[in-house]
Amino acid sequence: MPEHQRADARRNYSRILAVAEEEVAAQGANASLEQIARTAGVGSATVRRHFPTRRALLEAVSRERIEALVVRAQELTDQGDSRAALLEWLGDLVDYCVAARGLAAALAYDGDMADPLHQNSCAAKLEDSAGALVRRAERDGVVAAGVTVSDLITLVVGIVLATEHHPDAPGQANRLFGLAVAGLSPQS
Template sequence: MSDHQRADARRNYARILAVAEDEVAAHGAGASLEQIARVAGVGSATVRRHFPTRQALLAAVSHKRIEALCARARELTGTGDSRAALLEWLGEVVAYCVAARGLAEALAYEPAEGDSLYENSCSAALEEAGGPLLRRAARDGAVAPDVSVADLITLIVGIVLATEHHPDPGAQADRLFRLAVAGLSPTG
């Protein structure tokens, strides 16, 4: 590939990603790939060459938010009460997923066609970043030892997707997440 072709490919990628960010913000994870191609001024084959699956597109759109959540997990690791630090981070994951349309879908496990070993890069990044928070909370006896970050991300994704059409999705998702964390037993 010539330098000119590589430069064109980089420009196309950047243009497609910028349009995709707007379309996902407006229409969520179901944003039309054809509409993204039209607005970006490229063919749908070009979109698919850069983003072979919807999951790949959502992961690229969500990259900055995932990085911010990973950085936040690193900031909270080793600070204060281990349970409180973990719950603060998970609460931020819930809030980000509600606010950033498409992020919950990007975190959802969805095997690529014919690929049962597909690894979700967004979830993998959060699992790695949240691992130290969870391990510390488990070591302190604040979380059951068999709970994984993947379990918690799956729980969050389910809650966010189930509440996305609620009149106040942020409050409802937060309430349900807190309920899941507290359990069903009355306090006191």
């Protein structure tokens, strides 16, 4: 939130964000912007002035979790086994995305990355912070050459979105993530 805003605009932003966090937790990424505006006691135009796109709102709602994942990637970067460190971080990403409805949608890529209004700042922060984990794992030969953080985020987002309505979403998401990591072939 820009510091140069008037006090009432800062209050509106904070109120909208608090309501949005509750609505997204309850309804997921498609939470009604109109309902958020009504509950926050502001007009739809005020919500759109602060959050010009749904992605901007989801990114703001997800900011704390993204920061926690950034810190976690930094903590794991120099720890022990590079494969275990990367898988631990990815497991945290899966768990956070399942627990925080809307986070997977905030990380999903959509079309025009050249348009600054539509750039995915959440995914970009994670790519920057987890890049060292992936590079180290690749250097150690435990991740295929050319695998990117973007690839891994896309994989996690797909799994989480596909299991979002499963009766045991966390269990199913983690099972499918484990399957993706292990591959389809039986272990010999």
